[in-house]
Amino acid sequence: MLQDLRRERLGRLKGLLAQSPKLAASYEDAKRVVRAFRRPAFYEISTRCNLFCEGCYHFSDDFHAPASEVNDAQAWDEFFAAEGARGVTMAYFVGAEPALEQERLIAASAHFPYGNIGTNGTIALDPSIPYRIGVSVWGVDEEVDASLRGASAFGKALKNYAGDRRAIMLYTLSKANLADVPRLVETCADHDLPVTFNMYSPTQTYMRKLGGAEANDRKYFRISSAASNLLWDDESLHETRRVMEEVMERFPETVVYSSAYNEWSTRSGPLYDIDPETGVARDCHSRMTGTMRYYKTDMSHAAQEKCGTSDAICSECRMYSGGWSSKFELRDEDVSSPAAFAAWLEMIETAGRIFLIERDGQPARTRDRMNLSVAAMEPAE
Template sequence: MSVLDVVCGPQSCARSLSDAEFWRLLREELLPLRPSQYDITSVCNLTCEGCLFFSGDDYLGHQDEKDLNNIEAFFAGEAARGVRYGYFGGAEPSLAENKLLIANRHIPYGVVFTNGIKRLSAEIDYRVHVSLWGNPERSRELRGADTMTKQIRNYRNDPRAVFVFTLTARNLDDIPYIAQLCADNGLALTFNHYSPTSKYLDFIGSGAGADPYHITSTAADNLVLSADDLRRARDSIGELLQQPGLRILYEADFNQLIHDPAGLYPDAQGPGEVTRDCGVLLTSTLRHYNTDLSESRGKCCTPNIDCGTCRLYAQSFASVLVRATRQMRQAGGQQRLVKLWRLWCELFLNDDRLRMPADGRATNPISDL
């Protein structure tokens, strides 16, 4: 069973598209994507253990831009240089909704990464990824609050929303529970993998550097996924992909790849080594902006994570998509690429035209054009 056999619900009720129709529409309406990344605010309403934003030094030294005229001019400039897709993060972007509304006037497509405690206005026409860290008890332990009730109340049956369950060494037993909970509330679900920052690894190794975001973890009990944990996660997700009635936005081949203990980046296994095979390495066009609208000089959007241990879902999926594009002319490469783009659209695009399920017609998406 493929991911699109599992994904069936209110978001997938339109006429199915063949691979050729999907590929044509993708190229006409979306590509080239020309994405960039934006930290919207340094304010948050949670204290998550090992928080990616506050774990490290990249967020320091930036005062949040609050002048709406400056923000308007900034995003108008982004549109003028060709940006058509935005990745909007934080700390917590829902606490600076006015900036997102401005961005949405200039950048047509995007995704907002939020903890879901505050519901985003319906005027924000982006995909909304709501982060989960496990059952209510787990959330209180790792985030300082039971967020689930508010998250579900805010986004139940919201067609923009995808719930993103971040897997850690502490919450793998929660996978079936979270999947059923999302299905019962009309919510799509996908998976992220906790990827430790350099500061987090230092903290669990020595106990030094404790702060509100580094409290409960120790060398013996922490969030880092071991090889056995990765196998357990792979098998649990694989079982979910075989169960009808769930709305799991995932794919069997990706499930195997992301859980390989060797990692996604064999060219960067040592501490501090930077891969050359990542889909979100910053370039002159793919940029990351800090909360003061200055351009980041880091390697990527999460420079405080070693490439060799990175399994963050948006970054990993971008890397897999780039590799599939390189391999498009190989045997089966065209179908593989279209399958990945279909899943990307389900995950990251708030546009029903490109989120229709495949209809099973076997076509050659490239030559049919």
């Protein structure tokens, strides 16, 4: 049955390319992007962090650092060498804060063709590390920034990464900071830094504290309450969609985002097909299934169906990692018309710009934006 569906989808794809041959080059570019992600893996580089972000994804109530964290540099090099031999094409380096363990990132750079590092930007990464750096930003205004993260981080990130071709600023959208978006983009443009967007997604820990009307603490639940929190509603989702479209139009050279993805990620209700028994998203491509693995700092990995953000609630999840990875496979709606196919191509091209950079010695992937205009979808005469 699955093979029949894929064969039918492939037939539609061939029909679309025959109908709109000007999209063929864009499709070849899209295939190159998708191949870079054909075997991804996640590596927890550090269990320490120097910030206290509200509703932190990492430090849930049941978080326990591995009892036997590996600290030997040679062991990390051998571990990454084995992972490279396993065929990992895309390595995601996460934490807590990976910049606190940079020797591990340097060791990894010899073994993976592509990598993406998630960092809060307060510590500069060694120039020899050749991977994409996603610099997490939660607020532009110093007061908003400090309230959401426990300390002001944005100014430090700008100083550390202005003009660094590896860096892309990753702004985590929430109701609390949406008004800062235009100023954020202007500031990033002034510092020669591209910017893309994540959407805050609540964890079970965060929701439990809201539901139990727990008192605020001095760490990861400092400012939220049942009356005022980071949760999305239809009104704020609609406003987010509007603001994103506005900044994409005003700053096309700075904002790395997609209209099609923006429309999908801001729709009401769950973004995924949720298993009613487990609550797990059945069609999220960040799940630890198949060859996908998530390693802790003791180099262990657990076979699990959920993603690396184990405390996240799938029905509430709008995180960019799961969202973008779930777009890599063509679906029926993506080949329903030339316009839908062009929208998918635009999303894949955008994902490539967000997560990948070409390192020295790699064949260059086209860096020009794809021609996805209406004219490009017109059938050839």
